[in-house]
Amino acid sequence: MGAGDPGDEELERDVEIAVAHERMTPDALAAQMDARVKVVAVSWVTFDDGYRHDLAALAEVAHAHGALFAVDAIQALGAFPLDVGACGIDVLYAGGAKWLMALQGVSLLYVRAELHDRIATRLAGWRSVADIWDFLDYDQPWAPNASRYEGGTPNIAGALALATSIDVLREANPTAIGAHVLALTDRLVDGLQRRGAIVDSPRGPQVSSGIVRFRPRAGDPLELGRRLAAAGIVTTNRPSGVRVAPHGYNTEAEIDALLALVG
Numbered sequence: 638m639g640a641g642d643p644g645d646e647e648l649e650r651d652v653e654i655a656v657a658h659e660r661m662t663p664d665a666l667a668a669q670m671d672a673r674v675k676v677v678a679v680s681w682v683t684f685d686d687g688y689r690h691d692l693a694a695l696a697e698v699a700h701a702h703g704a705l706f707a708v709d710a711i712q713a714l715g716a717f718p719l720d721v722g723a724c725g726i727d728v729l730y731a732g733g734a735k736w737l738m739a740l741q742g743v744s745l746l747y748v749r750a751e752l753h754d755r756i757a758t759r760l761a762g763w764r765s766v767a768d769i770w771d772f773l774d775y776d777q778p779w780a781p782n783a784s785r786y787e788g789g790t791p792n793i794a795g796a797l798a799l800a801t802s803i804d805v806l807r808e809a810n811p812t813a814i815g816a817h818v819l820a821l822t823d824r825l826v827d828g829l830q831r832r833g834a835i836v837d838s839p840r841g842p843q844v845s846s847g848i849v850r851f852r853p854r855a856g857d858p859l860e861l862g863r864r865l866a867a868a869g870i871v872t873t874n875r876p877s878g879v880r881v882a883p884h885g886y887n888t889e890a891e892i893d894a895l896l897a898l899v900g
Contacts, residue, residue, distance in 0.1 A: 653673075655669070655674075657669060660688065661679055661690060661695065662691075663691065663694040663695060663697070663698050666695055666698045666699070667698050667702075670698065670699075670702040670704070671702070672702075672703075674699075674702060674704045675703075675704055675705065676704055676705045676706075676707055677695065677698075677699040677704050677705070677706050677707065678707040678708075678709070679692075679695060679706075679707075679708060679709070680708075680709045680710075680711075680712060681708050681709065681710045681712065681713045681714070681719075682712040682713040682846040682847070682848060683712070683848075684712050684848070685850065685877070685880075686837050686838045686839065686848070686850050687712075687838040687839075687845075687846040687847070687848025687849060687850065687880075687882075688838070688839050688844060688846070689713065689717075689843065689844050689845065689846040691843060692706075692708060692719075692724040692725075692726060693723065693724045693725055696724055696725030696726060696727075697725060699725075700725060705727040705728065705752070706725060706726055706727050706728075707726075707727060707728040707729070707730075708724075708726050708728070708729045708730075709730060709731065710729055710730070710731040711730075711731040711732045711734075711735055711736075712735065712736070712846070712848065713736060713846060713847070714731045714736060714737060715735070715736030715737040715738060715802075715806055715811075715814075715884075716736040716814060716815060716818050716846070716847045716884060716885070717811065717814075717815040717818070717846075717847075718811035718812050718815060721747055721749075726747070726749075727748070727749045727752055728746075728747065728748050728749070728752070729746070729747040730744065730745065730746045730747070731744060731745055732744045733745065733795060733798065733799040733802070736847070736884065737799060737802055737803070737806070738802040738805070738806070738884075739795060739798040739799035739801075739802045740792075740794065740795045740798045740799075741795075742792050742795050743791075743792045743795025743796055743798065743799050745799070746783055746786060747783065748783045748786070750782070753779070753781070753782075753783075753785065758779055758785050758786060760786075760788045761779075761785070761788075762787045762788045762789040762790070763789065763790075764780070764784055764787040764789070764790070764791070765779060765780055765784065765785045765786070765787055766778070766779060766780060766785075767779065767780055767781065806885075809885055813885075814884075814885035817885050818846075818847040818883060818884065818885060819845055819847075821847075821883040821887055821888075821889065821892055822840075822845060822846070822847060822848075822849050822881075822883065823840075823845070824889060824892050824893075825849050825881060825883070825892050825895070825896070826838070826840055826849055826851075828892070828893070828896040828899075829849075829851050829896070829899065832854075832896065832899050832900055833854040833900075834851045834852065834853055834854055834899060835851060835852045835853075835854060835878075836849065836850075836851045837850045837851060837852065837877075837878055838850050838851070847882050847883060847884065848880060848881075848882050849880070849881045849882075850877070850878045850879065850880045850881075851878055851879055851881070852877075852878040852879070853899060853900065858874060858875070858876060858877070858878050858879050859874050859875075859876060861874070861879055861898075861899065862874025862879050864898055865879070865895060865898055868894070868898055870891070870894065870895050870898070872895075881895065
């Protein structure tokens with residue numbers, strides 16, 4: 638969350654960032670809102686334990702207090718369908734890698750059309766103006782869409798990769814992908830709990846995601862991660878636990894193979 642008036646040039650760089658150190662439920666957000674808060678920024682799914690936020694409910698709280706609602710969707714976009722309008726999202730950003738299955742170094746940005754004239758364009762590039770080929774018109778207006786925020790020549794190879802992966806995801810049906818991902822993570826969590834592992838990720842309707850973090854009841858998570866890697870199972874391994882993130886292309890057999898190595 639940040640304070641400051643983006644419409645006042647004297648204040649647009651005088652911004653205070655307040656980090657919320659608690660689970661961001663609608664009630665928790667409402668307790669922190671006041672007239673100084675101008676933007677609420679949240680990750681759709683948290684990278685560490687996979688908690689999936691209720692975006693529509695959080696947006697409702699933010700808007701009720703006059704704040705904009707911004708979402709970092711990199712840990713869920715591509716695994717779950719999302720309607721930015723229905724969820725009340727003002728700004729959404731995500732990298733093309735991870736769940737979108739594109740290359741590193743390419744990203745996307747959505748800005749609600751009504752906000753373009755309220756947001757200052759600070760790092761303009763040659764593609765930020767209405768007519769990108771009129772190089773000598775220095776007074777022309779900004780592009781009418783979010784391309785005004787392009788910092789320069791885009792990553793063409795990355796953009797093509799992202800476009801291709803989006804086509805693949807659309808053909809596979811985002812709703813079906815999300816259901817499959819949740820079924821795999823439910824299977825994983827059930828198997829881990831039956832083996833006595835400690836599951837740190839919150840689970841439940843509208844909360845579960847494609848990320849599960851767990852710790853073996855006994856033993857080092859890093860050592861377990863190395864054992865999984867040696868078997869060709871890719872996970873993210875930290876002292877806090879092993880993070881597993883199956884996608885639509887993964888199978889129940891692969892989840893069972895991982896569980897067999899847990900013990």
